[in-house]
Amino acid sequence: MNKEYKMCSVCVMDTTDKFITFDDNGVCNHCKQYKQIKDTLINDSCEKEKELQKIIDKIKKSGENRRYDCIVGISGGVDSSYVAYLAKQWGLRALLVHLDNGWNSELAVKNVENIVKYTGFDLYTLVIDWEEFKDLQRSFFKADVIDLELLSDHAIFTTVRKLTRKYNIRYLLSGENFETEAILPKSWNWRKSDAANIKSIHKKFGSKKLKTFPFMGTIKKRFYQYTGVSQSISILNYIDYNKQTVMAILKDKMDWKYYGGKHYESIFTRFYQGVILPKKFKIDKRCAHLSTLINSDQIKRDEALLLLKEEPYPKELQEEDFNLVCKKLDFSEDELNNYLNRPGKSHLEYKSDEFIFNLLRRVYHFFNLKKIIN
Ligand SMILES: [Zn+2]
Numbered sequence: 001m002n003k004e005y006k007m008c009s010v011c012v013m014d015t016t017d018k019f020i021t022f023d024d025n026g027v028c029n030h031c032k033q034y035k036q037i038k039d040t041l042i043n044d045s046c047e048k049e050k051e052l053q054k055i056i057d058k059i060k061k062s063g064e065n066r067r068y069d070c071i072v073g074i075s076g077g078v079d080s081s082y083v084a085y086l087a088k089q090w091g092l093r094a095l096l097v098h099l100d101n102g103w104n105s106e107l108a109v110k111n112v113e114n115i116v117k118y119t120g121f122d123l124y125t126l127v128i129d130w131e132e133f134k135d136l137q138r139s140f141f142k143a144d145v146i147d148l149e150l151l152s153d154h155a156i157f158t159t160v161r162k163l164t165r166k167y168n169i170r171y172l173l174s175g176e177n178f179e180t181e182a183i184l185p186k187s188w189n190w191r192k193s194d195a196a197n198i199k200s201i202h203k204k205f206g207s208k209k210l211k212t213f214p215f216m217g218t219i220k221k222r223f224y225q226y227t228g229v230s231q232s233i234s235i236l237n238y239i240d241y242n243k244q245t246v247m248a249i250l251k252d253k254m255d256w257k258y259y260g261g262k263h264y265e266s267i268f269t270r271f272y273q274g275v276i277l278p279k280k281f282k283i284d285k286r287c288a289h290l291s292t293l294i295n296s297d298q299i300k301r302d303e304a305l306l307l308l309k310e311e312p313y314p315k316e317l318q319e320e321d322f323n324l325v326c327k328k329l330d331f332s333e334d335e336l337n338n339y340l341n342r343p344g345k346s347h348l349e350y351k352s353d354e355f356i357f358n359l360l361r362r363v364y365h366f367f368n369l370k371k372i373i374n
Contacts, residue, residue, distance in 0.1 A: 011291035012304050016282055017185040030183045030288075034295045041178060045240060052238040056090050059233075062170040068095040068122075070171040071160055074115060075099070076108030077265045079175030081115055081256055082246050083235060087173060088119040094173070097163060099156045100127045101268075102134075102328070108265035111256050118254040126159045129212045136198070136213065138329055139205035144345040146281055147190035148272050154192055158214040161221065164230040177236035179296040180243055183288045188277075190347045191357065193221040200351035218353045222360045242298060261286075261313055271321040274312035279340045286312060 007014040009026035021029045042048050063069030069092045074080045076098075087094040096119070098112050116123045136151050160172055190197065195215045202210065224230045250256035264270040277283040290304040311318070326336050348354065 008291070010301070011183070011294045012287050012301065012308060013183065013185075013291045014287065016284070016287070017187065019185065019187055030185070030291060031295060034182050034292070037178065037182065041237060048238050048240070052235075055233060055235070055238065056092070059092060059171045063093060066168055067093070068167055068169050069093045070173050071095050071097055071163060071169055072121075072173045073097045073099075073156055073160055073175075074112055075263075075265050076104070076111035076115075076259075077175070077263060078243060078247055078250065078258075079177060079180070079236065081111060081250055081254070083173050083175045084115050084119055084121065085250065085254065086235065086239070088121070094119070094121045095163065095167065095169065096121045096123045097156070097160055098123060098125045099152060099159070100125055101152050101155070101266075102128070102130045103266045103268035105259055105265055105267050105270075107257050107259045111254075111265070114254045114256060124159075124163060126155065126214070128155055132208060132210050132213050134329060135206045135208040136202055136210070138331075139202045141329070141331070141339055142205040143201045143350060144280075144339075144342065145190070145201065145347045145350070146188065146277075146344050147347065148276065149269065150190050150192060150194070150198065152266075154195065154198060154216075155214050157192060157221070158216040161216060161224050161230060162214070164224075170230060172230060172232045173235045174232045175236060176234045177241055178234070179236070179241040179298070180289065180292055182295065183292040185288065188283055188285065188288070191354075193218045193357070194347070194352055194354070196351050196353040197347050204350065218357045218360065222357075222364075243293075244298075264313065267321060267324065270313060271318070271325055275318055275321065276340065278312065280342075281344050284308065284312070 005015050006022060006026075008020075008022065008028035008031060010031045011028065013020060013028050013030050017030075023032070042051055059069050070087065072080065072084050072087055072094045074084050074096050084094065084096060096112075096116065112123070115121075133151065137148070140148050140151065163169065164172065193216070195217045198215070247256075247258060251258075259265045261270065261274070263273065273285045277285055286308060290299060290307065293299040294301050294304055322333075322336065325331070326333055331339070
């Protein structure tokens with residue numbers, strides 16, 4: 001790191017985000033951006049409620065004479081579980097979609113079962129062929145790129161988009177939300193629609209032919225997005241979203257259980273965020289999450305600093321996960337240690353459809369297509 005170490009005076013983001021900037025008062029660009037975006041959202045509870053009702057009506061209307069009103073992707077985690085719970089409360093007929101990539105924790109699987117039981121919604125589980133997924137994951141480790149979650153995220157959004165077409169569903173209710181997820185530096189992950197990047201990395205490092213892994217290129221994804229054929233709605237932005245309150249509701253109503261950290265419902269994600277990112281990429285993802293919670297007044301900065309002094313999750317469990325990752329992905333301990341100790345590489349060292357993505361984005365903004373579509 002060339003820059004001198006510095007932490008924001010309001011949140012806990014620091015110079016481990018290599019693009020972070022600070023103003024004269026030591027406030028970072030993420031805090032500023034948080035405020036700017038918050039000003040564009042509806043913040044008054046009454047107004048939010050009215051807007052939410054309009055959205056629910058619109059979704060119900062779109063589902064008339066169809067089997068489902070909307071799709072909800074569920075991982076067993078807090079945000080998506082709560083979206084499923086709300087969909088039930090609002091009387092929507094949702095199709096639940098869940099990804100089984102071979103890494104789900106028992107708790108996550110149990111949570112998904114309980115959500116299905118409580119809501120009575122149909123569940124579509126995408127079971128990814130393990131041998132293919134393993135080959136893809138091994139390729140991504142060998143490529144040293146940062147976004148190891150690109151594979152699962154790409155598979156789930158592709159599947160969801162395909163299901164919207166199959167059942168003629170217009171709306172996807174997403175668990176993404178501003179109050180707990182607004183801050184995430186761009187350099188900490190990669191664009192999830194970049195099928196070209198996945199294929200290029202696999203071509204270089206993989207050893208198996210991919211026959212079933214669900215791919216969707218940027219052009220197709222943008223088509224769905226820009227034409228409004230399927231629309232993703234971050235529905236949690238229309239309610240007052242407080243994580244602690246929500247977890248209590250989920251526990252009470254659906255016998256839902258917490259798994260110890262943001263996105264730790266997947267064992268792989270737990271190892272990725274708690275071991276790989278800090279060790280190999282010198283990134284503590286909790287900083288981004290906690291900084292969002294500080295900005296949305298759900299935690300104090302001092303509390304966040306104390307939490308950051310602790311290990312992301314217990315050392316013994318980290319070791320257990322280390323062994324499991326070696327076993328499942330056929331790496332020796334030395335190979336995995338070597339991986340953790342060598343520096344990362346940019347996704348752009350491999351082929352990417354970044355050019356097409358940027359071109360489409362420019363066209364979209366130039367013609368102001370959003371206005372035309374809506
Ligand atoms: Zn900040």
